[in-house]
Amino acid sequence: MDRIAIVGGAPLNGVIQISGAKNSAIKLMAASLLTDEPLRLTNMPRLADTRFLGTLLTRLGTIVDERTGDAGAETLLHTPEIVSSFAPYDLVRQMRASFNVLGPLIARTGQAKVSLPGGCTIGARPVDLHLKALEALGAQIDLHEGYVYAQAPRGLTGAEITFPFVSVGATEHAMLTAVLARGETVLANAACEPEIIDLAECLNKMGAKVSGAGTPVIRIVGVDRLSGATHAVITDRIEAGTYAVAAAMAGGEVRLTNTRADLIEALLLKIEEAGAEVERMDDGVIIRRNGARLKAVDIDTGVYPGFATDLQAQFMALMTVAEGESTIREHIFENRFMHAPELARLGADITVSGGEARVRGIDMLEGAQVMATDLRASVSLVIAGLVARGETVVGRVYHLDRGFERLEEKLVACGANVRRIKGAATAEIED
Numbered sequence: 001m002d003r004i005a006i007v008g009g010a011p012l013n014g015v016i017q018i019s020g021a022k023n024s025a026i027k028l029m030a031a032s033l034l035t036d037e038p039l040r041l042t043n044m045p046r047l048a049d050t051r052f053l054g055t056l057l058t059r060l061g062t063i064v065d066e067r068t069g070d071a072g073a074e075t076l077l078h079t080p081e082i083v084s085s086f087a088p089y090d091l092v093r094q095m096r097a098s099f100n101v102l103g104p105l106i107a108r109t110g111q112a113k114v115s116l117p118g119g120c121t122i123g124a125r126p127v128d129l130h131l132k133a134l135e136a137l138g139a140q141i142d143l144h145e146g147y148v149y150a151q152a153p154r155g156l157t158g159a160e161i162t163f164p165f166v167s168v169g170a171t172e173h174a175m176l177t178a179v180l181a182r183g184e185t186v187l188a189n190a191a192c193e194p195e196i197i198d199l200a201e202c203l204n205k206m207g208a209k210v211s212g213a214g215t216p217v218i219r220i221v222g223v224d225r226l227s228g229a230t231h232a233v234i235t236d237r238i239e240a241g242t243y244a245v246a247a248a249m250a251g252g253e254v255r256l257t258n259t260r261a262d263l264i265e266a267l268l269l270k271i272e273e274a275g276a277e278v279e280r281m282d283d284g285v286i287i288r289r290n291g292a293r294l295k296a297v298d299i300d301t302g303v304y305p306g307f308a309t310d311l312q313a314q315f316m317a318l319m320t321v322a323e324g325e326s327t328i329r330e331h332i333f334e335n336r337f338m339h340a341p342e343l344a345r346l347g348a349d350i351t352v353s354g355g356e357a358r359v360r361g362i363d364m365l366e367g368a369q370v371m372a373t374d375l376r377a378s379v380s381l382v383i384a385g386l387v388a389r390g391e392t393v394v395g396r397v398y399h400l401d402r403g404f405e406r407l408e409e410k411l412v413a414c415g416a417n418v419r420r421i422k423g424a425a426t427a428e429i430e431d
């Protein structure tokens with residue numbers, strides 16, 4: 001298993017180009033199942049998660065062609081026909097979002113057998129809202145032995161679906177299914193995340209009729225068939241936010257390009273409140289901190305445009321060396337403080353109680369061996385390592401490879417002392 005070693009102390013100075021969003025790319029890839037024409041996705045991140053999904057889609061009948069186009073990495077996905085509607089446990093457990101193939105498979109073929117994703121390290125994460133939405137659209141759902149057996153012999157029909165609480169995945173899954181249902185679907189209390197808008201834009205390019213994406217009410221008028229399209233994946237706001245925190249932590253000046261400041265505004269306001277400088281540009285953002293110690297600030301995670309739960313671990317790392325005490329409240333996922341005990345191994349002073357963590361800033365972290373527990377937690381340990389005295393070695397970095405493209409390369413280009421220690425190949429994947 002690979003590890004990442006970081007020697008702390010170097011400021012970050014330079015430019016980091018932000019990749020396409022993992023969380024959007026994998027839903028857009030699933031959309032390719034909805035048409036027999038090619039879908040070309042540009043600004044594609046090359047990640048373990050996109051590879052996992054590519055493997056699953058290939059089994060279902062998609063020809064997945066990763067190539068380099070004029071504007072960088074792109075993926076051409078072409079599903080002339082669905083050759084199998086079966087998504088096995090081994091593939092779905094590797095990445096929870098693979099479950100999103102269920103709706104498109106039902107929409108295209110009238111039936112599917114897809115493994116339930118199972119739990120993961122950041123809480124129970126059920127899929128009840130996904131299944132209720134599909135049932136409302138006319139799918140008959142049976143659960144046996146860890147699998148969802150779904151049928152819609154007479155096709156799917158539009159419905160009014162009110163989500164009891166906001167779920168990004170369930171909103172996207174309902175959209176991916178309703179675009180080919182007969183009649184109109186209204187999704188109320190829908191998620192408003194930028195990736196939802198990205199999915200709607202791509203579906204509309206394919207001939208779908210989706211309106212209201214980015215607001216709590218999304219309307220979809222079903223169409224008989226969808227066509228191919230070309231779509232650029234939205235910038236990865238979580239990657240951008242992660243490097244923004246890294247720059248505030250290490251000091252120096254980092255310019256993030258190919259991204260949008262408005263997508264991480266909640267984070268940028270907190271970074272400013274903590275004492276770093278933020279310059280919002282047309283094509284990105286500059287983060288600057290010269291010398292002065294950061295101050296502790298409190299955060300509450302929330303649905304977009306609130307503070308993203310996927311940036312909570314990184315911000316906690318930042319607060320470990322800020323002056324004063326910070327309270328971090330996690331409102332989206334239970335059990336999402338697995339990084340706290342690992343940060344404590346670097347000397348951080350953190351007390352977790354239920355959904356709340358109190359971080360008392362210390363002068364200096366000390367390098368140690370630590371272990372990644374999930375995708376965002378693992379990058380928080382790398383960020384902490386950037387300022388820790390001595391060497392920090394982060395194990396289980398396959399978590400990082402799921403969601404961060406060329407992480408070491410991007411940090412090294414800004415002056416960080418980061419290297420990958422190659423280990424034996426492993427098939428162990430948890431989330």
Ligand code: UD1
Pocket residue numbers: 023024026097123124125126127128129130131166167168169170309310332333334
């Ligand atoms: C997506 C993102 C993830 C991000 C999260 C919240 C992807 C691949 N992942 O995850 O990075 O942290 O949004 O912004 O896009 N829930 C249920 N039943 C359901 C569905 C969800 O109880 O059927 C709960 C979850 O356990 C969680 C909350 O709803 O507590 C929100 O989850 P959701 O918005 O669905 O997150 P994901 O789509 O899984």
